[in-house]
Amino acid sequence: MKFGVIVFPGANCDHDMFHALKKVMGEDVAFIWHQEVSLREFDAVVLPGGFSYGDYLRVGAVARFSPILKEVVSFARQGKKVLGICNGFQILTECGLLPGAFMRNKNLRFVCKNVFIRTENKNTAFTNTLFSGQVLKIPIAHGEGNYFIEESGLKELQDNQQIVFRYSSVDGDTAEIYNPNGSLDNIAALINREGNVLGMMPHPERAMEALLNSTDGRFIFESMRS
Amino acid sequence: MKAVIKVRLKKGILDPQGKTVNTALQHLGFHNFSDVRIGKLIELNLHETNRVGAGKMVEDACKKLLANPVIEDFTYEIFEEEN
Numbered sequence: 158m159k160f161g162v163i164v165f166p167g168a169n170c171d172h173d174m175f176h177a178l179k180k181v182m183g184e185d186v187a188f189i190w191h192q193e194v195s196l197r198e199f200d201a202v203v204l205p206g207g208f209s210y211g212d213y214l215r216v217g218a219v220a221r222f223s224p225i226l227k228e229v230v231s232f233a234r235q236g237k238k239v240l241g242i243c244n245g246f247q248i249l250t251e252c253g254l255l256p257g258a259f260m261r262n263k264n265l266r267f268v269c270k271n272v273f274i275r276t277e278n279k280n281t282a283f284t285n286t287l288f289s290g291q292v293l294k295i296p297i298a299h300g301e302g303n304y305f306i307e308e309s310g311l312k313e314l315q316d317n318q319q320i321v322f323r324y325s326s327v328d329g330d331t332a333e334i335y336n337p338n339g340s341l342d343n344i345a346a347l348i349n350r351e352g353n354v355l356g357m358m359p360h361p362e363r364a365m366e367a368l369l370n371s372t373d374g375r376f377i378f379e380s381m382r383s
Numbered sequence: 384m385k386a387v388i389k390v391r392l393k394k395g396i397l398d399p400q401g402k403t404v405n406t407a408l409q410h411l412g413f414h415n416f417s418d419v420r421i422g423k424l425i426e427l428n429l430h431e432t433n434r435v436g437a438g439k440m441v442e443d444a445c446k447k448l449l450a451n452p453v454i455e456d457f458t459y460e461i462f463e464e465e466n
Contacts, residue, residue, distance in 0.1 A: 215451055222448070251451070258453035260392075265399050305396065305454055339397070 158382050161189045161199040163229070163245075165220045168207035170242065170362065177362040178203075182378045191223040201238035201381060202229055204245030206298070206360060216259055216301045217247035226252055238282060238381060239354045243299055246346075246356030255347055255356045256314070257306035263339025267300035271371070272337055274345045274359055275325040278318045281348050283355045286380045292329045293322075293373035295359040302338040302358045304347075311341060322346035322357060384429040386441045388459040390450045391422035425449055429461070437461050 160178050164171045171188065178186040189196070196202060210219035220226065226248070233239045233254050241249040249255040262268060276284055276291040287293075306314065314320055323343040325331045336343045338358075346357035361374030392398050398420045405419040431437045441459050450457040 214448070218448060218451070250453075256453075258451050260396070260454060261399065263397065263399055265403060307453070339399075 165209035170206035174205040204241040206243030217251040221251040241356040269298040274322040304340040388425040
């Protein structure tokens with residue numbers, strides 16, 4: 158598979174993502190500068206984390222108008238895989254590839270720590286190497302991870318099994334106390350109706366090597382290539 | 384022409400910043416204040432002479448970029464003078 162990692166001005170997780178894909182997963186990867194206008198050679202595209210455009214106006218609001226985003230939208234409409242991590246997830250909601258929006262964390266703090274997330278839907282291109290209910294330990298690092306969608310939107314997400322991961326305890330309990338940012342329904346990751354666009358707030362690329370924290374992030378990439 | 388746009392969080396959406404500021408105001412003795420909510424003010428110059436046209440452009444800009452319709456509402460005013 159050929160992966161492309163999009164680089165916006167202000168992105169800072171692009172190199173970690175590149176390392177995860179190339180050095181750990183052994184995949185063919187290339188950086189895509191945000192002003193490029195073609196994604197033809199790629200099988201999957203990743204929007205990494207960071208502070209694209211300094212989070213000016215709203216997180217992801219300006220990145221949405223980068224030349225490459227139009228290509229990402231059409232790439233997604235062709236059914237190809239798109240993965241958005243953290244700021245990448247925020248950009249996907251701003252451009253409408255995923256529903257909802259992000260707000261400041263409920264406790265107003267930037268939260269940077271390992272969390273546990275429970276697998277709510279293992280039948281996706283990004284989670285098929287996991288079992289239902291499997292709990293992963295993956296770090297988060299964000300100040301605006303508070304996901305919001307209005308009631309009817311939430312019901313649709315629940316009915317269509319679009320909620321892929323929820324914040325939980327190590328044992329998979331998804332009570333509110335395990336929610337680090339106030340996200341509605343403890344939502345940590347969502348997939349679109351078509352099943353090819355995933356957005357997740359935790360950073361799987363920071364959970365790839367035992368020496369550096371956890372290897373639970375590997376499941377996402379192993380699923381993508383199977 | 385000049386446009387002054389106010390972007391606010393939709394009613395019912397939790398505003399922890401507003402709550403924090405409310406608490407701080409109470410501590411400062413402003414016991415008569417309550418329900419603080421924080422929004423954004425955006426000002427811009429419009430090189431347009433038609434008021435209706437100007438209004439349409441501002442609305443368009445708000446819908447496309449300046450406000451996120453999932454969580455925000457906007458209002459705007461158009462003024463004749465240009466700075």
